[in-house]
Amino acid sequence: WVVRCALAQFAASDSTPEPPKMRSNHALTPPPKPHVVFALADDFGWANFGAHRAAGEQGAAEAQTPFLDGLLREGIELRRYYTYKICSPSRSALQSGRLPVHVNTANSAVSIFNESDPVSGYAGVPRNMTCVANKLAAAGYDTHFVGKWDAGMATPRHTPLGRGYSSMYGYYQHANDYWTKGEGEPTLREPQRGFEATGEVDVCLNHFTDLSEANATYFGGVRDAAALSSGCRESTAPDPPCYEEALFKRRSVGLIRAHDAARPLFLFHAFHALHTPLQVPRHYLAAAAAAAAPFRFDDESRWTYSALARYMDDTVAALVGALKERGMWSSTLFAFASDNGGPIYRPGGANNHPLKGGKYSDWEGGIRAVAFVAGGAVPAAARGSTVSDPMHLADLYATFAALARVDPFDGAAARAGLPPVDGVDLWPRLSGQTTEPPREELYGGPGHLVQGPYKLLVGEVPFAAWTGPASPNATGPSGRSLTRWSCPACRPPVVDGRVDCAAGCLYNVEADPSETRELSLELPERKQQMLRRHDMLRATDFNPDRGGVDPRACTAATSRYASPAGAFWGPFAFLDS
Numbered sequence: 078w079v080v081r082c083a084l085a086q087f088a089a090s091d092s093t094p095e096p097p098k099m100r101s102n103h104a105l106t107p108p109p110k111p112h113v114v115f116a117l118a119d120d121f122g123w124a125n126f127g128a129h130r131a132a133g134e135q136g137a138a139e140a141q142t143p144f145l146d147g148l149l150r151e152g153i154e155l156r157r158y159y160t161y162k163i164c165s166p167s168r169s170a171l172q173s174g175r176l177p178v179h180v181n182t183a184n185s186a187v188s189i190f191n192e193s194d195p196v197s198g199y200a201g202v203p204r205n206m207t208c209v210a211n212k213l214a215a216a217g218y219d220t221h222f223v224g225k226w227d228a229g230m231a232t233p234r235h236t237p238l239g240r241g242y243s244s245m246y247g248y249y250q251h252a253n254d255y256w257t258k259g260e261g262e263p264t265l266r267e268p269q270r271g272f273e274a275t276g277e278v279d280v281c282l283n284h285f286t287d288l289s290e291a292n293a294t295y296f297g298g299v300r301d302a303a304a305l306s307s308g309c310r311e312s313t314a315p316d317p318p319c320y321e322e323a324l325f326k327r328r329s330v331g332l333i334r335a336h337d338a339a340r341p342l343f344l345f346h347a348f349h350a351l352h353t354p355l356q357v358p359r360h361y362l363a364a365a366a367a368a369a370a371p372f373r374f375d376d377e378s379r380w381t382y383s384a385l386a387r388y389m390d391d392t393v394a395a396l397v398g399a400l401k402e403r404g405m406w407s408s409t410l411f412a413f414a415s416d417n418g419g420p421i422y423r424p425g426g427a428n429n430h431p432l433k434g435g436k437y438s439d440w441e442g443g444i445r446a447v448a449f450v451a452g453g454a455v456p457a458a459a460r461g462s463t464v465s466d467p468m469h470l471a472d473l474y475a476t477f478a479a480l481a482r483v484d485p486f487d488g489a490a491a492r493a494g495l496p497p498v499d500g501v502d503l504w505p506r507l508s509g510q511t512t513e514p515p516r517e518e519l520y521g522g523p524g525h526l527v528q529g530p531y532k533l534l535v536g537e538v539p540f541a542a543w544t545g546p547a548s549p550n551a552t553g554p555s556g557r558s559l560t561r562w563s564c565p566a567c568r569p570p571v572v573d574g575r576v577d578c579a580a581g582c583l584y585n586v587e588a589d590p591s592e593t594r595e596l597s598l599e600l601p602e603r604k605q606q607m608l609r610r611h612d613m614l615r616a617t618d619f620n621p622d623r624g625g626v627d628p629r630a631c632t633a634a635t636s637r638y639a640s641p642a643g644a645f646w647g648p649f650a651f652l653d654s
Contacts, residue, residue: 110216110481111454112342112409114333114400115473116393117171118447119164119225119352120436122419122427124544125386126447128154135372136430136546139379141365141387144394145413152411152451153507156465157586159521160417162436162443164251164352167416167470168228169201172208172240174474174485178522179496179619180206187230187249188281188631190650191624196493198624199650201229202240205493209474210241213343216481219243219336223329224347227251231630232651238291246299246328247347248287249646255321255349255356256307258288258299281631285644288321297638298645305642315360315391321349323358326392333399341481342405346396350389351419355381355426361388376549378426400452407453410480414448414470421544422560428544433592438540439525441532441590446470450507454480459509465587466514467527468503475500476507496619520614526607530587531596533607534578541576543591568595581608 123129128146130137161167165184166177173180180202191198196205210220222237222245229235230249237245253260288299299305304324309317316323329346336342355378365384366374374380393413400406419427421435421442434440448470451460478485479502487498505511519527526533540560564571569582576582583596583604597604633649 110341112405113477114344115412117347118415119348120419121351121415121447122429123432124428124430138369138372139383141368142390144390148451149449151460152449152455153459154463155448155468156463157467158446158448159444160446160470162417164416165227170471172228173202173206174471174498174500175496176471176499186626188626189624190231190627191622197621199229199231203495204234206490207487208240209477212478212483213481214241216483218341218343220343221332222345223247224325225349233648244292246290250287252352253287256310258286285634285646287646298640313359317358320358326395330395330399338403338405348389350385357384357388378424379549382426409452410454411452412450415446418443428548430544430546431591433543434540439534439538441586456508467516467519469519472500472503476503479504523615526611530585532584532586534582535611538576538578541571
């Protein structure tokens with residue numbers, strides 16, 4: 078098994094592999110199956126996408142995504158594309174094809190481990206689930222992963238190589254520092270630094286670097302000293318050589334340029350952007366401010382977020398440019414999406430206007446994400462269209478499998494007694510072969526259920542607020558008051574930024590996407606029917622005991638994955654299996 082082989086060779090390998098040489102730019106005969114390139118944004122706010130803004134307003138001047146806007150006009154917008162409300166469950170759903178409730182609903186530390194459950198006792202996707210790259214690799218695709226993983230790390234099987242990718246360049250956790258690639262070590266003088274990247278101080282006290290690479294001959298921390306340096310932080314160049322997003326961009330562009338265009342490619346480019354800590358090259362801060370004129374950013378997080386979105390936009394332009402350069406664009410399905418809605422708390426910096434709420438909530442602003450598909454594989458008649466049927470990011474698994482002409486059924490999971498694949502093939506609807514909605518309902522909970530135009534919320538729902546057109550800002554509500562406000566006279570009442578939907582809250586999100594009018598009194602029978610269905614579906618929830626933090630993760634980092642550059646995160650359990 079390639080992961081075992083690479084792990085065994087790690088200690089003996091001391092030189093960075095030569096980058097692949099660029100292949101001829103002459104267009105070759107396209108592969109019989111489309112290339113699939115998936116670019117996943119992190120915490121992208123609904124209103125931070127320029128295409129969702131009206132020309133002339135301040136928000137439009139600040140939402141600087143011109144290339145993505147143009148790409149959307151050539152593709153198909155998925156207007157009601159649902160995700161989970163936080164990172165790891167969404168990514169686990171994408172990789173496994175399961176709804177989050179059937180694979181993972183927690184942003185668990187990568188170091189957790191329950192030794193009594195060798196199948197599911199870890200963060201992320203259970204070991205015996207077959208992931209999307211496993212399927213596409215079996216169908217003859219060259220598969221590569223670049224960027225943020227956040228779908229498990231405890232065993233070799235949990236890593237991108239164990240999930241079917243032939244190479245990986247990225248990090249395992251929820252976040253790291255864009256410059257140092259560490260987690261922000263706490264100090265006596267700056268204890269808050271431990272929370273800057275991952276939002277927590279982990280069992281290893283945030284001491285390790287989280288940037289790794291893997292292929293058939295190497296598995297471990299990135300060995301390029303320049304990539305691990307933070308010395309370029311003050312650079313005014315557009316692409317400082319040690320900036321993490323620049324590293325990811327160069328890797329993905331290099332993979333496209335080196336690819337044999339006669340073979341189908343599956344490239345998963347998972348941005349760190351726009352997740353905290355909000356860090357971006359100085360060049361982009363200046364460019365964002367200039368482009369927003371005559372308007373002025375009066376909030377640092379909004380300014381940095383806008384600049385980071387601009388960097389992401391330029392990266393997508395580079396990926397598409399490389400595909401066109403290689404003659405591959407005409408046979409490519411290019412998918413772009415966010416893993417969840419934008420965070421409206423500080424220092425998140427996002428804006429989901431006019432949607433309600435944000436990340437960590439089941440309001441539309443938290444789970445209705447930016448998404449579209451483009452590329453030459455999109456039928457000409459479908460380009461420039463919008464599909465408003467409810468869809469889920471887990472559906473991309475079955476959609477990509479269908480395009481690769483491979484059965485999405487997961488036999489390994491069935492033999493292990495794990496939940497089956499939930500994803501449905503969206504391609505007949507997206508390509509115009511049918512006008513029938515691909516789903517009758519979407520159980521994205523626990524906590525919400527979508528049936529056609531209606532959405533039911535169950536339980537306490539935080540962030541019951543709406544961001545303004547230019548938010549966050551210095552003159553509007555502070556981060557605390559926006560997310561902690563109260564309105565006893567509202568229906569339902571808002572207390573400390575939360576709404577109690579224990580008895581169920583019903584909205585028509587097709588007619589009222591901002592969720593301003595609760596419908597329990599108008600449609601009591603509909604609400605009761607959806608409550609019964611929600612409770613029935615909750616019986617299918619997958620909730621294994623994933624264990625607690627395991628200090629062996631720290632031991633592995635300081636021994637197996639140690640190098641002159643430091644200690645790196647990596648698998649720590651069942652290393653020889």
